[in-house]
Amino acid sequence: MTVWHLDPETIRRYAQGAAPPELAASVEAHLIACPGCRDALAAHVDARRAAAIWDVVADRVDAPRRGWPERALSRLGVGEATARLVAATPTLRGPWLLAVASVLLLTALAAQADERLLRTFLVVAPLGPLAGVAVAFAGGLDPTREIGLAAPYSALRLLLIRTAAVLSVTVPIVAAAALALPGSPWRAAAWLLPTAALTGAALALTARLTPVVAVAVVAAAWVLVTVPIVVAGHVDAAFGPGAQIFWLGAAAAGAVWLAAARDIVAINLGRTG
């Protein structure tokens, strides 16, 4: 049983947060076992300071666990709230990314054995990131889509955040697969500007269509235009220097149109009306 008690001066210093660490530890060990000293301490505690301390404790206990993507984004200077929205993007889940990586890697490896599969890779490569944008807004994969649609958060901002997140993860995957390609080095990067152009076109179409439909339209147009060209052996017509300038222009035009139509985009993020 406790036979001694804290002296008033120690209680006062502890209550003000002025006790050195070793004294504070000793005081706390005693307080656990001594109701009388706890009562004496209570009279000296500043209610506002105690509430502020409690807030900090509660916040640390409740604070959402941050996964590695959120921690990485924070280190890059991305705000805590934005990092959380990125982490909840459906496309960034393991199984989907694994599927994209597998398809592209297999195509790239197959191209080692057969030159014609190199053309297939160039056609397929932009579709990976593009499909990722669609998946990011697909109702079946985003469980909170309906709640999100009724929330005031800027739809355009959400669209851009998720698209950037998808591209920042899928483009390196495609790039890694491209390194396994045979032939000249420029071909390893020939899909990059078409990817930017197709994404820009899909985002611009969200002013008229839902993101999933917009991506489907752009992907279908891409396949219909490029497949006959590369099958005929005119790879440069779709991926050569002249074509790259065209894709760059298309990407810029998509961005300009998206900026101009930003109010309309807000309506189409998965809405059925």
Add this chain to the structure above:
Amino acid sequence: MSTVLVNGVTKSFGRTTALDGVDLEAGPGVTGLLGPNGAGKTTLLRMIATVLAPDRGTVTLLGRDPSRPEDRTRVRRRLGYLPQEAGFHRGFTVFEFVDYVAILKEMTDRRPRHDEVRRVIALAGLEPVSGKRIRALSGGMRRRVGLAQALLGDPGLLVLDEPTVGLDPEQRLRFREMISYAGEGRTVVLSSHQTEDVTALCARIAVIHQGRTLFVGTPAELTAQAAGRVWTDTRRAPAALAAWRTGDGTFRNVGDPPAGADLIPPTLEDAYLLLVTASQREVTAA
């Protein structure tokens, strides 16, 4: 001024007409949409939640026109919405999920946002499971999580689509308590196909059937419509619109009673049944 004003709203999906010239007015307190599955309740609530635009007609929410982008954002800042099939990121804890929705509600400053998340978690009675993953919760608890996120930011308009569906009787009672509390000082519009919920909670109801409004008024006014049209008998009356054997072995008949029938006081369920069945017969006859 009414918080919700719906005038002559029509909405079709392909060849299916979900709403056909619906009117609705709702102010502070709880207003219930009552109707069978597929009546158009969810379509109407999605419009009130600014998720869906009407083909024709007008919707005014909190004095603003949600078809205008700037007004729509302002309405959403004062709106709480629990969809019929509220989805969750199942790997999130309760706190993490509500926190995520709080970000979507533009609460980007971490400390006050977390304070608000704690407040609504406490309101929904979820404090003991705040740190639990949503996939480990029962259906009733998940529904509470849905209600908690809808209460973020103390909204002036709360839209709840079938809030008590799938709950056991005790959970339903607790949920009613929470909704009743939420309805004090704000406008709540909810849908249900359960007359018990509407009787227990709503000051005003609208009966919707096949995309049309059949009745708007108080539960007492709806119940009064069935006065003199409910009777008991030892057999199922052939002319009754609906009849069923009760616990004491007699038949409760609803419809046009024969002369000398043993009339009994109607319930809201009787009146609802009369209204919907009569409407169904009109459509079939046409």
